[in-house]
Amino acid sequence: MQHQLKSITSRIVSQLYHQEILPEQVQVNIPPKDFPFDFTIVAFTFAKLAKKSPDQTANEIGAELIKEMPELDHYEVVKGFLNLRLKDAYWIGVFDAEVNNPLFGALPPTGKKVMVEYCGPNTNKPLHLGHLRNIFIGHSMASILKAAGHEVVKVNIYNDRGVHICKSMLAYQKYGNHETPESSGEKGDHLVGEYYVRFEQELRKQVSEIIAQGLTEEAAKKQAPLNKEISEMLLKWEKGDTEVRNLWQTLNQWVYQGFEETYRKIGNDFDKAYMESATYLLGKTIVAEGLERKFFFKKPDGSVWIDLTADGLDQKVLLRADGTSVYITQDLGTADVRFKEYAPDVMIYTVANEQDYHFKVLKLVCQKLGRPYANGIHHLSYGLVDLPTGRMKTREGTVVDADDLLDEMDLTAAQKTREVGKIENFSETEQLTLFHQLGLGALKFYILKVDPKKRIIFNPEESIDFHGFTGPFIQYTHARICSVLRKAAERSISGGRQCRHS
């Protein structure tokens, strides 16, 4: 209807005042709720063309509109705003058409393919609250784009190699005693995460011992035997050493299994997972290609750079002096692989705003290289999640673990539900399902109601609130609507629709 209003109004204005007006230039608003009208056309912009007062212009447009549109009941002009009221029959028609449409609100197919990347965890520790915000944003963005008629591919990216991954591997090798998720009864990602922490602890011990002998912290870190062992392990990994690779495979499998369990818990799924271990080498060849084509340059020490000062940025390193790849190298390789596999029109990266700069660089580099997908790169940037006490810090142990949080939400939901009662007829399974629906709904809504680009201060107590503008309250409202429909059906009142649980 808004489109129709725009195009008809633009034609009327063009005819009345002999000035070409495009439909997009017509502003159609919803009036404030006290006004008994459906739409408002803003006439100020046309008053200038008409060389008449806004009120007079609005009246002239209104008079023409009512001649042309049979759906229009009446209009009224207030201070240059042309308020329109449509006939009840029109709205009843809209309602009848939509009431039994299971795809209410969905748009027709656009033929466009959009890839949405989100989550992107390291494989050395469990998911935390920050990942949950990322996943909720990415997953809902994918759903929205799908409803908007696009073909959507949901992808994850695992940062599964590098120094930090070796840390948990080395600690496991040293102190693991062949412990497994089965033998310890721990979720795989949590188990591996413990060895990552263990490594950091042991390293700190070594460093402080060396500092006690009179060395600076920097020198101590370099000298620490554990750090040397890490470098050796990374080197072995890159060479494909069987033992190291097997260890890597084993630990990463445990982590993936742990992640999968968490994804299931929050109702998330991916169409495809990419591994940086599989694309970082390709990234290197892309850098070599750019170097050959003179888009990049090599410094005397052998490192490769791109000069983006003309674009308002700095010079950025693309390959280290020793020839190993950096963060962006992998992203270049991954982007190429994705385009080959899916040829998406748009690639959306759901990544926190601390990486705004990185994605500016990535897009620019792809543009310089003339990649066909370069202009379709879009960074869906979101704010970090802080706690009332400040930023989450691994070192200070203030990171909120995703699994712990989800369990806590369910427990609180259970507690609050039991207080109210009303679940006497529920089986054990039904109760658990309900608690989880409530707990997860509360958390998702609490996080998604905030503009993604704003940072969130996560307050555990508020997140689990069941009153006011919250997930559980919407669920409660849904339940009551279903109840009304059920009763209507019992009394054979027709015209309603089946209640759908979705």
Next chain:
RNA sequence: GGCCCCGUAGUUCAAUGGAUAGAACGGAAGUUUCCUAAACUUUAAAUGCAGGUUCGAUUCCUGCCGGGGCUACCA
């Protein structure tokens, strides 16, 4: 230092450049024969500061003040 993001009731969040800045929680005052009292009704309460553009600015521009981030041969 340079660049980017944020700043709205006591609190947590809304508002394609449009009319009287909306909700919720919390505060105050009420509602029991009626759809689930996990509810409802009424009420007080806010655009960081100073300019500019505009018929009109929470929104766009400039400066300042506050908060955060980036500016690594970490990822």
